[in-house]
Amino acid sequence: MISLRTATRDDIPVLADVLAKVEAQVDASIDVEERRKAIAEGINGYFGADEPESILSIIEFDGAPAGRFRVVRFPDRIFLVLQP
Numbered sequence: 001m002i003s004l005r006t007a008t009r010d011d012i013p014v015l016a017d018v019l020a021k022v023e024a025q026v027d028a029s030i031d032v033e034e035r036r037k038a039i040a041e042g043i044n045g046y047f048g049a050d051e052p053e054s055i056l057s058i059i060e061f062d063g064a065p066a067g068r069f070r071v072v073r074f075p076d077r078i079f080l081v082l083q084p
Helices: 009-026 032-046
Strands: 002-006 054-061 064-074 077-083
Touching: 009 032, 009 054, 009 064, 009 077
Parallel strands: none
Antiparallel strands: 002 054, 054 064, 064 077
C-alpha cells in the first residue's frame, strides 16, 4: 500500500538519501554517501523556512519510506515535486 505522511525533522536521513540518489542519477560523478551527508547537514534549516503554503511529505510503500512528494503553492501557480 502506498501512503503519504507529512515529513518531520526525523525524516532528514530519508530525505537526504532520496535527494542524493536522484542527484547521482543526473550526475554519475557524485559520491552518493558524501552527498547524502552534505544534504543531511544542510536540510535542517529547510523545515519552516519554505513558503507557508508548502507541504513536504514522505511517500511510504507498505510502511517503509520510498520517496518524497512536495507541493508548493504560489498565488499564480502550483509546483508538484515527486522523487522516488
